Amino acid sequence: MSNAEIGLIGLGTMGAALALNIADNGFDIAVWNRTAATTKAFHNDAGELAARITPTETLEQLVAAIAKPRAIILMVPAGAAVDEQIAALRPLLDDDDLIIDAGNANFHDTNRRAQEAGDKPFLGIGVSGGEEGARFGPSIMGGGQRQHWDRVAHILTAIAADYDGTACATWMGQEGAGHFVKAVHNGIEYADMQMIAETYGIMRDGLGLDHGKIAAIFAAWDKGPLQSYLIEISGKVAAATDPQTDAPMLDVIVDAAGQKGTGRWTAIEAQHLAAPIPAIEAAVVARNLSSQRDLRAAGETLFGTGPHHMPHDTLSIETLEGALIAGKILCYAQGFGMIAKASAQFGWALPLPEIAKVWRAGCIIRSAMLDDMADALAADPDGNLMHAPAFATLLKERHGQLRQVVAQAALHGIALPALSSGLAYFDAMRTARGTANMIQGQRDFFGAHGFARVDGGEGHHGPWGS
Structure with missing residues (x-):
């Protein structure tokens, strides 16, 4: 019987949570997973929501269970698995049936898939918020043709996070626009997390604070300008105790950070766009460095321990808070600057104020600052967030x-790659005359590339041969 309003393929952590969210918001949904036992277990564990969920054992059954015109969400691993699933599904669908890739796809792949779909409906949407967000309200960034987004917008806005009555879900632009915005979100997330970790490192290694005090500091910061999901959970992580050893949980976690690739994609694409995002790039590099534990240990043996305790009056907690506020603003300014570059490059007309609004709840980087950022971007969509009055004042302070x-x-030998890169970006962006004139002189000397003169004209050459 074709009564489900939407279908979903892939009942992993995120897919299962999203399916329950859809059912919980009053929509009938049909689900399918490659492993039938997973589908059965999911339905059995759905409790009172099971009545709105139709489990299916084959793709044919899934398609038959959805009302026409059909819409099916793919929650499968990014890459070849998405292409394989689309290839298996398309022959079973009508020409007006909609496929929605809601995984962490590279936006270039989404561009290609949208082009390959031709006249057949296809959306690529970024979904942020982790398992909890998927279950109770994520941030959703849509990409594809607007008419296809409008077909399912009532479902996607209903299941999204809510910020003061506004759903954190909107259409961003054509083809891979939604997945691009999600990638930049994740790049900002990398930098935000890295800056928090660096601040934690100063408190632990520089100031010698125990984890209880560190947790209390993060909890206090979460009541001020730094209020955000990441600051909130950092305090909870610092406060946690390992149930096996009774040691602070952070003391038993290996200091090697994992990554799924979206931050790296952001850094790579920034180079193609000539978009300066040094804090985000530094955060990606820091994760790569963290994995080189043996080399770091060898370096410590050879050169001596890096982190040294600071005298107790070297830095105050207020100074650390101020540094993190400044670093956060600079990180977001870089991210939105990259989005603006992509908007112009790809002709997407990405709605920067709406992007800031979508990120205010549900997603990982949700922060009290995003409301003011949305206002600043609405007032001057082409400006750098550093120059917006509210953030310029904070940076001056x-x-x-x-x-x-x-x-x-x-x-004191404490590495701060992201905060240091943020500071270098700030200083470079407030220096009217930098030092690239030396680089241009060098390029002309060895390659006769030419240079522009301050008194006018292009293509000049220096007297290097005389």
Whole structure:
């Protein structure tokens, strides 16, 4: 019987949570997983929501269970698995049936899939918020033809997070626009997490604070300008105790950070766009460095321990907070600058204020600052967030604290790749005349590339041969 309003393929962690969310919001859904036992177990564990869920054992049964025109969400691993699933599904569908890739796809793949779909409906949507967000309200970034988004917008906005009555779900633009915005979200997430980790490192290694005090500091920061999901959970992580050893949980976690690739995609694409995102790139590099544990241990043996305790009055907690506020603003400014570059490059007309609004709830980088960022981007969509009055004021007040933290960390052997890169970006972006004139002179000297003169004209050459 064709009564489900939507279908979903892939009942992994995110897919299962999203299917329950859809059912919980009053929509009948048909589900299928490659492993039939997984589908059966999911339905059995769905409780009172099971009545709205139709489990199916084959793709043919899935398609038959969905009302026409059909819409089917794919929640399968990014890459070849998506192409394989589309190839298996398309022959079973009518020409007006809609396939929605809601995984962590590379936006270039989404562009290709949209082109390959031709006149057949296809959407690529970014979904952020982890398992909890997928279950109770994620942030959703849609890409594809607007008319296809509108077909399912009532479902996607209903299941999305809510911020003061506004759903954190919207259409971003054509083809891979939604997945591109999600990738930049994840790049900002990398930098935000890295900056928090660096601040934790100063408290632990530089100031010698125990995890209880560190947890209390994060909890206090979560009540001020830094209020955000990542600060909130950082306090909870710092406060947790290992049930096996009674040691602080952080003391038993290996210091090698994993990654699924979206941050790396952001860094790579930024180079193609000539978009400066040094804090995000530094965060990606830091994760790569974290995996080289043996080399780091060898380096410590050869050169001596890096982190050294600071005198107790070297840095205050207020100074650390100010540094993190400044770093966060600079990180977001870089991310939105990259989105603006892509909007112009790909002709997407990406709605920057709406992107900030979509990120206000549900997603991993949700933060109190995003409301002001949405206002700033609405007032000046082409401007750098650094120059928006509210954030310019904060940077004027806080960049000195960021400078103190970076300087003291350097003096005491504490690596701050993301915060240091953020500071370098700030200083470069407030220097009207930099040092690239030397680079241009060098390029002309060895390659006769030419240069522009400050008194006018292009293609000049220096007197290097005389």
